[in-house]
Amino acid sequence: MEEVIAANLATVRGRIDASARAAQRATGAVTLVAVSKTHPAASVRAALSAGQRVFGENRVQEALAKFPALRGEFPDLVLHLIGPLQTNKVKEAVAHFDVIETVDRPRLAEALAGEMARAGRRLPCFIEVNTGEEPQKSGILPGVADDFIADCRDRLQLPVAGLMCVPPLHEEPSLHFALLREIARRNGLASLSMGMSADYETAIRFGATHVRVGTAIFGARQSLVTAAK
């Protein structure tokens, strides 16, 4: 398992570098966020041993079960929250994550701003944009993104680093990557979290600064339905 994860990481890193070069972007312009959700701490440890330091988890409780012990051993570990955040989990999220990628509604932005001020921990935030305007998906709609970004930065003083999106499953992702890039450009935001196992090379062509890759590193996830049985 350890060798497989190290080999997968090397492959993904090679592809990231090649895509960055092809897009005439600086090497090191793209951060690989290794998405370890549903995978055990042993898998995270294997990735850490292979030099990976940035990880993504989508649930606060799952991250709390895995990461505090690993942080003791690897103090330079960086943990991104990439899943929906309930306001009643904001306190734990601010305490245990380093970057929040899923600021997707005013109430959450307010709760995060309040908790960051209280805890004295200012975490870089990404605003999640629902580029496909899918009703079941979280994220701010593109039409109100500019206002929401301004509110987060100016009124709430949130450290907004950039934007994040998860394009619709069965659509050409490049249109969504281009839209996210355009919203970031006109708002002067430098970071773009976009691209997953199936499309991170495309995302890099469209300016991704962070790619969130799970399956291509850690292998397939058990579906939640199967896992519950």
Ligand SMILES: *Cc1c(COP(=O)(O)O)cnc(C)c1O
């Ligand atoms: C699970 C997840 C990923 C990783 O997806 P893979 O296809 O396994 O690379 C990326 N982003 C988010 C928001 C996720 O929930």
